[in-house]
Amino acid sequence: xxxxxxxxxxxxxxxxxxxxxxxxxxxxxxxxxxxxxxxxxxxxxxxxxxxxxxxxxxxxxxxxxxxxxxxxxxxxxxxxxxxxxxxxxxxxxxxxxxxxxxxxxxxxxxxxxxxxxxxxxxxxxxxxxxxxxxxxxxxxxxxxxxxxxxxxxxxxxxxxxxxxxxxxxxxxxxxxxxxxxxxxxxxxxxxxxxxxxxxxxxxxxxxxxxxxxxxxxxxxxxxxxxxxxxxxxxxxxxxxxxxxxxxxxxxxx
Amino acid sequence: xxxxxxxxxxxxxxxxxxxxxxxxxxxxxxxxxxxxxxxxxxxxxxxxxxxxxxxxxxxxxxxxxxxxxxxxxxxxxxxxxxxxxxxxxxxxxxxxxxxxxxxxxxxxxxxxxxxxxxxxxxxxxxxxxxxxxxxxxxxxxxxxxxxxxxxxxxxxxxxxxxxxxxxxxxxxxxxxxxxxxxxxxxxxxxxxxxxxxxxxxxxxxxxxxxxxxxxxxxxxxxxxxxxxxxxxxxxxxxxxxxxxxxxxxxxxxxxxxxxxxxxxxxxxxxxxxxxxxx
Numbered sequence: 063x064x065x066x067x068x069x070x071x072x073x074x075x076x077x078x079x080x081x082x083x084x085x086x087x088x089x090x091x092x093x094x095x096x097x098x099x100x101x102x103x104x105x106x107x108x109x110x111x112x113x114x115x116x117x118x119x120x121x122x123x124x125x126x127x128x129x130x131x132x133x134x135x136x137x138x139x140x141x142x143x144x145x146x147x148x149x150x151x152x153x154x155x156x157x158x159x160x161x162x163x164x165x166x167x168x169x170x171x172x173x174x175x176x177x178x179x180x181x182x183x184x185x186x187x188x189x190x191x192x193x194x195x196x197x198x199x200x201x202x203x204x205x206x207x208x209x210x211x212x213x214x215x216x217x218x219x220x221x222x223x224x225x226x227x228x229x230x231x232x233x234x235x236x237x238x239x240x241x242x243x244x245x246x247x248x249x250x251x252x253x254x255x256x257x258x259x260x261x262x263x264x265x266x267x268x269x270x271x272x273x274x275x276x277x278x279x280x281x282x283x284x285x286x287x288x289x290x291x292x293x294x295x296x297x298x299x300x301x302x303x304x305x306x307x308x309x310x311x312x313x314x315x
Numbered sequence: 316x317x318x319x320x321x322x323x324x325x326x327x328x329x330x331x332x333x334x335x336x337x338x339x340x341x342x343x344x345x346x347x348x349x350x351x352x353x354x355x356x357x358x359x360x361x362x363x364x365x366x367x368x369x370x371x372x373x374x375x376x377x378x379x380x381x382x383x384x385x386x387x388x389x390x391x392x393x394x395x396x397x398x399x400x401x402x403x404x405x406x407x408x409x410x411x412x413x414x415x416x417x418x419x420x421x422x423x424x425x426x427x428x429x430x431x432x433x434x435x436x437x438x439x440x441x442x443x444x445x446x447x448x449x450x451x452x453x454x455x456x457x458x459x460x461x462x463x464x465x466x467x468x469x470x471x472x473x474x475x476x477x478x479x480x481x482x483x484x485x486x487x488x489x490x491x492x493x494x495x496x497x498x499x500x501x502x503x504x505x506x507x508x509x510x511x512x513x514x515x516x517x518x519x520x521x522x523x524x525x526x527x528x529x530x531x532x533x534x535x536x537x538x539x540x541x542x543x544x545x546x547x548x549x550x551x552x553x554x555x556x557x558x559x560x561x562x563x564x565x566x567x568x569x570x571x572x573x574x575x576x577x578x579x580x581x582x583x584x585x586x587x588x589x590x591x592x593x
Contacts, residue, residue: 145475155464179454
């Protein structure tokens with residue numbers, strides 16, 4: 063089984079507070095792995111370290127066989143990894159289509175790509191590709207809308223489409239289902255299944271266990287920055303440390 | 316065309332060029348408060364080349380733009396490490412330093428100013444302004460323009476999407492300096508006289524105002540802002556001294572109602588939709 067993301071002995075502290083402690087786990091290629099844990103467990107910190115927003119104090123991060131631990135954040139996307147954000151971070155004044163065009167950058171980064179006035183060309187291939195990705199996700203009608211005026215659920219999905227347009231084969235999704243209504247969650251589930259069907263690898267931070275159960279085959283549980291369990295959700299659910307982390311320890315009377 | 320109208324349009328043309336010089340870095344979220352300094356570099360370089368070296372105007376103005384761009388690139392790289400108010404202060408200081416250097420540079424007249432022998436007619440000024448506007452319109456259809464907005468909107472996300480944030484910012488800063496330098500070079504040859512005092516912080520601040528007033532979200536903002544600031548005071552001339560008070564009132568009113576500037580992306584899209592629906 064080949065590995066998409068491998069994290070070995072990762073540690074990070076902020077002003078003396080140990081956020082991540084000696085964390086190791088692997089994300090197998092072609093499947094969906096969930097990173098779960100109570101609030102403040104360090105899930106988003108792990109995402110930020112893998113994507114390069116935070117530098118690791120210790121440990122090693124390997125993406126698609128490339129050691130990215132010391133690689134500048136800007137270059138990591140070229141190893142085939144892209145991410146979405148817990149609090150949606152699209153460019154609010156740009157249209158949906160323009161946001162997606164920005165997302166294509168890694169595949170259109172030559173000087174010629176940068177300076178070609180392609181937006182004057184009707185139906186240019188970059189625009190066509192972005193529109194097709196939107197159509198495929200059922201979001202085609204929003205292509206020319208300004209992002210700031212769109213409903214939360216739609217913006218969440220657009221964030222996901224932008225990540226896919228980077229041409230990455232590993233997607234890190236930070237709470238993709240948070241704040242979605244049941245029908246939006248259902249559409250998201252179908253969308254993610256379609257991505258898995260295309261051979262993409264997903265690493266998902268999510269609180270909705272029903273959603274995790276329907277998508278992910280492997281779960282890594284964090285608490286206070288440490289891994290406390292790993293395996294299929296049905297198994298880790300019964301793990302005493304996981305139960306303790308989520309429910310707490312019953313005090314003896 | 317009457318001499319008065321030509322005079323007003325020439326001022327408008329120079330204001331439009333200056334506005335785009337400020338707009339370029341501002342579109343990437345970088346406030347350059349030293350744009351007058353870059354105009355001065357272009358003006359003095361071009362004037363020196365025609366006066367002392369016998370160059371013709373066109374290559375001298377291009378060289379003025381190149382000199383301003385070079386200084387923009389060399390100074391911009393360290394200066395762009397700062398952000399927000401610190402960047403504004405650093406560029407403000409840069410503009411002052413450049414102006415002070417020319418004020419004390421005897422080879423170009425020092426405090427007495429520098430007469431320029433070659434003359435560029437109004438048609439050349441209009442041609443350059445139209446050229447700058449067309450260049451900006453073309454640029455606004457490129458990925459570069461999209462990345463300016465991305466870098467301004469969320470530099471962290473732009474970086475994670477693989478965009479070189481510092482590279483885009485430095486390019487925008489340098490390109491703005493080139494536009495300012497070219498404008499300055501032609502200014503020197505149209506008015507036939509330059510003095511360091513003209514390229515003061517007041518000129519930089521006014522130019523920034525054009526852009527903020529017109530709006531930084533679209534490429535049309537600087538054009539509208541410069542047009543408003545140049546033409547409205549002229550239209551209010553009949554009001555004699557009251558025109559300044561009226562202009563100030565209109566300005567404050569607009570800023571209160573539309574802090575995002577006159578022209579916004581949402582407004583343009585609304586117009587486009589109305590146009591396609593009709």
